[in-house]
Amino acid sequence: MIRYKIVETSVVSDDVLETLVNEWVGQGWQFDRIQFAMSEASKRPAMAFVFFVREEAGPRRD
Structure with a gap:
């Protein structure tokens, strides 16, 4: 199972x-x-969201 982590x-x-x-x-x-x-007020980003993933053991779906 792929899990996601989002950091703001x-x-x-x-x-x-x-x-x-x-x-x-x-x-x-x-x-x-x-x-x-x-x-819109600036050319620089106001925020960033950094996305990460990892594989974790989870329930099997057959």
């Missing part, structure tokens, strides 16, 4: 994103992607 951050900088990825990968999650939420 309102501080969108290379240092913060790097720290988040390294923290969760170190806990056994695999980095999947980053989704940015943009603000």
Whole structure:
């Protein structure tokens, strides 16, 4: 069974994103992607959602 972990951050900088990825990968999650939420008032993202996945044992479906 694939499980997902989504981490939200309102501080969108290379240092913060790097720290988040390294923290969760170190806990056994695999980095999947980053989704940015943009603000019309700025060219920089207002938020970021960092997605991780991992395979976990779950009930079998036959």
